[in-house]
Amino acid sequence: MNSKSIKILSTKKLLSNQRQFLLNADFGLIEADFIKIDFLKVEIKTSSEYLLFTSQNAVNSVISNENWMEFKRKKCFCVGKKTKALLEQNGFVVVQSFEYVEELATYLIAKHSHDSFAFFSGNLRQDTLPIALQQANITFEEKKVYRTDLTPIKVESKVDGILFFSPSGVKSYLKENTITNQVCFCIGTTTAKEVEITTKNVLIANQPTVENTIIQCINYFNQKNTNL
Template sequence: MTVLSTKKLKPNQRELLLNAGLQFVEYDAIRTQEVAFTLSRKLKNVIITSQNGARALLNNLSSEQLESIESCFTVGEKTTALSAENGVKTTKTALNGEELARFIIENHKNEPFTYFCGRQRRDELPTLLKENNVVCNEVIVYETHQMTQSFDRTFDGIFFFSPSGVNAFAKANKNTRAIDSTAFCIGETTATTARLHFKKVVVSNATSIESTIAKAVKTLKEESRI
């Protein structure tokens, strides 16, 4: 069995596939590029919904600015861990933007927020905050570029780690056999986008690459016994 990863994997992640007897192909479906930005005010409540956003923030803010952050609200355990490594403690970690927005509305509605995001960010979080009159200043810190590569074959599974990755792959492969593969997604937000293009979509148990791989291995092994 052969799977395709739309993100180049780390050595330990590749080992998980090889030890399970799976062959794999890998490439980067998207490429991110940081965008220069300036801040005219001290940071109080910060929202970060991706590792790319966290990296851009950490690469461009001074130690003094990072220390001035009173509360950080994140999406995903990896985003939280990356922020914590650089001294930014998280007040709340959510599974997705909608869950985080609802938490903020319920518990911090009268406080202002600064949202560090990509130029192609999803709408759920900012829309919900705006509808509930939560002040949220958006700062664009990176942009995403699609890397088009087509595969005229069917894979036993394709790994997706973001809605942008799904869209990039689908755009390049809408007329190929690859679109008939099973999509294994890192979370429900990515899966929602995948369902627009794939007939079979499987969601990982946790929002990590390792969990996505484990879910694929378990699913494919069970299917091979049928």
């Protein structure tokens, strides 16, 4: 198998610089958005001391609301380097950021068990953080500020690898398609767990970013070609 014969499916449309990684490697690429995000116009006032963000979608939704500026005086905890960067670009103070929700939950329980939090989330969010906070009797209010809709698409072409970036993206893909012998590259462990229900042919990015997921894919197939 040479690089030109390798075809990759991305379950979200990539930015031009992300796409270029694959094109520079001479990989074929199919890309489509298997989920759709809608920001919700909701009441986002809160008396909580801290704000919790586990995705860029939540940040973008909050700053799309008219009264978001009053939140800038509150400090934040978040998941993801890009979520942290987005918050800071908009004037928020990020106390601490983590790669995974589990790490955030562990930190809050250990260091902030007597504080109160506003958690901004989407309709398909995982239960990990709310359950952990509830079990630790930590005061929090959840505000759903965006909605994720599945937008499944039938993929007619044969592909060698699939890029997955969220559990909901996995669910959407499987509504119209199957996973057989394709290698699945996942942005993180939560996404990987959803894929592993169907296949064990899974590789997880070293860092939970789109770019690293793509690099893992390129490295895998280049290594495979080298060993042929």
